Amino acid sequence: MARVGVFVCFCGANIADFIDVPAVVEEAKKVKEVKVSVLYKYMCSDPGQQMIRDAIIQNRLTSVVVAACSPRMHEKTFRKALSDAGMNPYLLEVANIREHSSWVHQKDKKAATEKANDLIRMAIAKSIANEQLHEISVPVTKRALVIGGGIAGIQAALDIADARIPVTLVEKSPSIGGRMAQLDETFPTLDCSQCILTPKMVDVASHPYIELIPYAEVIELDGYVGNYKAKIKKKASYVNFDTCTGCGACTQKCPVKVPNEFNMNIDKRKAIYTPFPQAVPNKPVIDAEHCTMLLKGKCGICAKVCEKGSIDYKMVDEVIEREIGAVVVATGYDLWDPKPYEEYGVGRYKDIITSLEFERMVSASGPTNGVPLRPSDGKVPKNVVFIKCIGSRDEAKGIEYCSKICCMYTAKHAILLHHKVHDSHAYIFYMDIRAAGKGYEEFVKRAQVETAATYLRGRVSKIYKKGDKLMVRGEDAQIGQVVEVEADLVVLATAVIAPHENPALARLLGISYDKYGYLSEAHPKLRPVETAKAGIFLAGCTQAPKDIPDTVAQASACAAKVCGLFAGDTLKKDPMISTISNEFCSGCLNCVKVCPYQAIVTEEIPLGHGSKELRTVAKINEGVCQGCGSCVAICRSMAISLAGFTDPQIINEIVAI
């Protein structure tokens, strides 16, 4: 015979003002299984919990109903109270009479009281069918996989490795460093980007706990939290990294010239190349699309000049496997192509460039040795117009969101322009100046006051050519007049967009992404680092546009999450997950389709007892299942049952209404 205890909470005035709590307590006593029914002002407080513990022991209760706030709030609190009294914590039921009754029916106390009675009766009935459940233990492989070697991936890898957890860092290009390596100086302090980044890159390469795999991609991820198996494709570099000393003789002698993507195609690199002089690892790779030896079988100069014999034209892609427990995704961002801005003459006028092209030009190690030059005639520009929100906040041509970093880097570009070309003048067309961050507003003021950059509030309507100048027309809303600037160079602050590989990567990892291709976090405010899939975390711009400080902070947060996950030898998991009965499973596999966590796999079992013929049934992966119940609802043969929400429990609830 079930012995149920009912504990009704006032929640101060939150519940008591709108529900007749004493009446509710009396009503609960009418149910014959209820042995105790009491009330208290704050049931979650220590005296309240003590009341529950005492009642469990004194009345030898078999289940407990707490009528209070949402289980999201205090289910854990009360479960612990049950455990402390020696009772299985899953014998608790919470009747949510605050959010579901007193808060939403404040105008009708009688109805609110009746609804509370119903909710409590349902909880009592359900609790009678509750079963003892036990936390599931899952083993953990203590190795993290970091995808992407930009500043986000570097920071996450270093922080995890510093906690003496092995990390595998996979980077698709030949060197780590990412976008930050392309930057000259960084706002708001004008730190040299290379100076603060390259030491970290070297740390990655030399860290005993980091395995760096450059020029590679993750092509498969199987398993579940703590027990993933990743397949990594190492692209053929045609250079044996083990013997190569990085002397650079091959890149010097190579006769094939290719546009240099690291310098935004402003200059050329060779077909065998290292992306930039400070690359880590500082070993060249052969660009198979352009190497004449690989394309036509002629040339072979690099092999001839290599003293170590490290060049291997026969090298092929290699797939390696790693067992890992957690994944940090840090694939960064791309830049929007401004081609749709035809009214600006993008593509027609050579002297319209993008911000990253400008950044490379003003970089001391860039293709123009730190001086911005007009692409048309190679002259140093005097009047430079910067146009913000190119593609950003433009529903017609680009994307709806704000790219977040352009206001700041454009202010930086105005300052850098002034540093590099003293008699120049910067004109900045803007819609708003968004400078929210430590030292950011002050930095913009520096651009406006010290550098005397002219800020013009308005979107440029058109650009046309007049002689060798570009006439940039827009409104200055500050004085309500149309202005035209005679410009030597126009710099477009193009929008930050998600890497085009993101959707494919998201499908491969089994995580979700938004309409722009950014990978989705589990909760926009309270779980910004986790994905909906346990053990996969997000760092940097792959989740949303953000600047370097925010990226580094999120990367370190990822590391903390990974370390937390690996803190014990096993992972504890909520036992409220699905189980499938093989006898009833018809093998339709509809459950596989609806599972949002890819937690259901297939299994071959004998057709009958001792039979040699096989049939396919669905099987739940305990490590992955989050207990959402989608499979239970779709299963035609009622073969699936969700612990804590079994059919008898639900039916009991319905009968009690």
Add this chain to the structure above:
Amino acid sequence: MITLGLQDQNTFLEAVNKKSGANVLECYQCGKCVSTCPVSGYMDFPPREIMQMIKLGLKEETMMANSMWFCLTCSACSGRCPREIDIPAVMEAIRHLAIEENYRSDNKKVKEIRKFHDIFLDMVKRYGRNYELRMMAEFNIRTRNLFKDMHLAPKALLKGKITIGHESTKSAKAIQKMYKLAGKLEKGEK
């Protein structure tokens, strides 16, 4: 349409900054001055726009504006300016520049205000202080509006706000010296 970038737009800005001691570049166009100013409604360009025009180097437009002549130098704007810009000093500076470089607005009110200033300074130069009755008379004659505010004269006389015959000042000579010195300084500066 205004064309920028043809010449160095900072020349005018620097002249204003030098003369006023303020830095117009500090202005971030919040408009608090405009809503504070008691006479901004009468100006063709309220203070915020004047600041932006100076920044853009729009010298002609700024010099021909009526704003600086309407400015009362009450300093309500600068008292509330979040960037602590001395806006009345900027207005004063562009008044000076307009006189120095002989910019003359056709606006009737501006003409009157400038005459008023001239007559006032003349009174002080002559008598060492203001001689109200004569000032009123001269202003009315020079603006060709003989009977303007005449109805106020009896009341003002009775209250002692104006007097018949001027009161002499002991230091009239000293003030005249100051005028001479200022004149010399101004020429020296030019």
